[in-house]
Amino acid sequence: MKVISSRDNQHIKNCLKLKQKKYRDDTKLYVVEGQRIYDEVTTYSSHSIKQVFVVETEVAKYNFTSLSADIFIINDKLMQEISDTTSPSGILAILEKPIWDIETVKQEGKLLVLLDNIADPGNVGTIIRTSAAFDVDGLFLNKGCVDPYNHKVVRATMGGILHLPIFANITISDILDFKNAGYMLVGTSLDNAINYYEYDFTSPTILVIGSEAFGISLELLNKCDKLVKIPINPAMDSLNAGVACGIILSEARK
CATH class of the missing domain: 3.30.1330.30 (Ribosomal protein L30/S12)
Incomplete structure (x- = not known):
């Protein structure tokens, strides 16, 4: 010392x-x-x-x-x-920082989460914590997201960051590689979507969570194979991104 x-x-x-x-x-x-x-x-x-x-x-x-x-x-x-x-x-x-192998995740994973342009440290930290709690096989963040190793994010994960493979700066090309490997890209949206509990999560799935303000970007939305929604009071515009992710992951792990 x-x-x-x-x-x-x-x-x-x-x-x-x-x-x-x-x-x-x-x-x-x-x-x-x-x-x-x-x-x-x-x-x-x-x-x-x-x-x-x-x-x-x-x-x-x-x-x-x-x-x-x-x-x-x-x-x-x-x-x-x-x-x-x-x-x-x-x-x-x-x-x-641990070094995770994305090819191993691709081959062995079944349920992944992709964050699209979520810049709020509290939301990202909560989603990391929730994903770790539900044994998600990997978490992806694109360039529009806050750094997962930001001090505020790490604190909000409550230790979850220690138990989950995390990949930052994920590109559309990376996601297409996973789709070509058999993954379904499932976006969260209020429009043209089925209820989240109607989707079969036994298929290899990447769940896409967009920002509360703007939702999923159009480029990524157009690549989604399915869209799911959480039925809510019509007087409310949306749910917090972390809350929405937790609800859907709970269903996915039933």
């Missing part, structure tokens, strides 16, 4: 830079915060821990002896600096 007391320390500077998407992309690293998700990483996850920052008063809570990562003890002020929350929990870890 090493003690860091200065904001000018290079490890602190690097940790702060992980709030930037470009730096996360360049380094293939991201940040998780809090005891709950840290315990999940060390117990269940294959995500590799590179560094841990822990405040002095919290060190006794953890057993770092079997951890190969660098452990840095910092004060409350530094934790407040590097944390993305107003009330830091006292521990923060830098993890290496």
